Structure formats: structure tokens, C-alpha cells
Amino acid sequence: MKNDERPLIACPQCDLLMREIPLPSKGAACCCRCGATLYRNLPDSLNRSLAFSISSAILFIIVNSFPLLGINLQGNANAVTLLQAVQSLWDQGMHLVSSLTFITAIFVPALEMGLMLYLLVPIRIGLVPPGVSPIMRLLQIIKPWGMVEVFMLGILVSLVKLVQDFRIIPGVALWSFVGLTVMLAAVASSFNPRDIWAHLDKDNDGKID
Ligand SMILES: [Zn+2]
Known part of the structure; x- marks a missing residue:
């Protein structure tokens, strides 16, 4: 050329x-x-992003299925998952902390992983998912929240510091949480929107909605 x-x-x-x-x-x-x-020019960025996104999703499910926090409720020690901790904070009237925890540690990571899988899985098997353009724009909009893994760690530390009744349980959920923060950072560094457009342009002659 x-x-x-x-x-x-x-x-x-x-x-x-x-x-x-x-x-x-x-x-x-x-x-x-x-x-x-x-x-x-990141070689194989589509495959890498897909592999990291799938690993993140699996770790995210494990984190949210096993108890992550120990909590003292009226003298009773309970082991709860992250979502149950959010519920407990809400019930205790700590609505702001509860909402922030839910948004940064559960909603935004789930949204990011969901969008990545919705984009990458069909592209990997040669299909064009409907609404590529709005989804790419949405990913750009949530990019400032791209340090999701840092927010997640921060919120976990703050919870234990702020709420005297909470302690972290060193179990499956915590180790998966550590793995998840690493995987989310890997997704962010391997994802290259330019490669997605180049891949779609090559296969579809620009017929993308
Ligand atoms: Zn310049």
C-alpha cells in the first residue's frame, strides 16, 4: 500500500x-x-481477551457462591457471601456503603464481563452479535471504571475497617477474589477495540449495526 x-x-x-x-x-x-x-499491535488480542473474560466469569461465580465475610449479628457469628453482606449492610441502615459495595464489587464487574462475553463469544465463532456499536460505546463509557479490580479490593478493605462486625474469611471465595482482580486487570490490558473493528470489517464489509 x-x-x-x-x-x-x-x-x-x-x-x-x-x-x-x-x-x-x-x-x-x-x-x-x-x-x-x-x-x-497486540497479537491474538481477541483470543486472549476471551480466555481472560471466561476465567473472570468463572472466578466471579465462585467468589459470589462461597462465604467471603464473617459477620457478627446480635452475638451470632455468621459466614456470608458478598451479596448477603450487601443485604446485611442495607438492613442495618448503611444504605450508602451497601449501594457502593453492590455497584463497585458486584454490578460493574458483572456488567463488564457480560458485555465482553456477549461481544467476544459470537465473534470467536464467526458471528456478529446484534448491537456491536452501542456495546462498544458502553464499554468506552464504563472505561473510567476500568480499574474495577482496584475498586473491588478497596471496598473489601474499607468494609472490614468501617464495619467493626465484619472480618474476611480466608477461604475459597477470598482466593478466587484475588484471582479475579488479576484476571480483570488482564482483560483490561489485552482488550483492543481496534482489533474487534478490524475483524468485523474484514468479515462483513462494514455491514454492522
Ligand atoms: Zn497528539
Whole structure:
């Protein structure tokens, strides 16, 4: 391909227009004016993202199926799952802590994993899932929450510090929780939206809704 036939790309930071260049494996293209990263060549990013997303989903189910926190209720020691802890906080009138815990440790990770699997599984078997564009936009919107794993760890530590009755149970759920934080970080670093568009463009001649 001649130099002036290559597609144009705008820098997301300073809007400078440049021609795309082919990259070596694991290479990154940077803006020549401000140095922002334009795109990366991550070999096999679709397969890696899918594998990490499936592992995350399995660990997420295990985390939420086994007791993670020990809780003292009217003198009775109980072992509860994360969701039961959220319920218990709500019942004790701590609505803000309960809502924050639910959103950061359960809802956002579940939404992120759900969207990734909804996108990647059909693409892997050669289908185009309906609504690719809105889902890619939604993933961009929740990207600022992309440090989900950090929020999750933070909320767990805060729970034990804030609520005297809580203690962490060092069991299956806790080790899965640690694994889940690592897997979510791996999903974030391997996911490359550019590869998804390139893959879909190649198979569908741009007929994507
Ligand atoms: Zn720039």
C-alpha cells in the first residue's frame, strides 16, 4: 500500500491527522506531536481477551457462591457471601456503603464481563452479535471504571475497617477474589477495540449495526 493510500487516523488527544503505519508485533504507534498512544499491535488480542473474560466469569461465580465475610449479628457469628453482606449492610441502615459495595464489587464487574462475553463469544465463532456499536460505546463509557479490580479490593478493605462486625474469611471465595482482580486487570490490558473493528470489517464489509 502506498503511503497516501493508508487510512487516516486522528490523535485522540490533540486531533492531529496522520496516516496509519503497519506495526511490528507488540509495537505501539504514538502521535508525533503530543506522544499519545494511537493504537497498538497486540497479537491474538481477541483470543486472549476471551480466555481472560471466561476465567473472570468463572472466578466471579465462585467468589459470589462461597462465604467471603464473617459477620457478627446480635452475638451470632455468621459466614456470608458478598451479596448477603450487601443485604446485611442495607438492613442495618448503611444504605450508602451497601449501594457502593453492590455497584463497585458486584454490578460493574458483572456488567463488564457480560458485555465482553456477549461481544467476544459470537465473534470467536464467526458471528456478529446484534448491537456491536452501542456495546462498544458502553464499554468506552464504563472505561473510567476500568480499574474495577482496584475498586473491588478497596471496598473489601474499607468494609472490614468501617464495619467493626465484619472480618474476611480466608477461604475459597477470598482466593478466587484475588484471582479475579488479576484476571480483570488482564482483560483490561489485552482488550483492543481496534482489533474487534478490524475483524468485523474484514468479515462483513462494514455491514454492522
Ligand atoms: Zn497528539
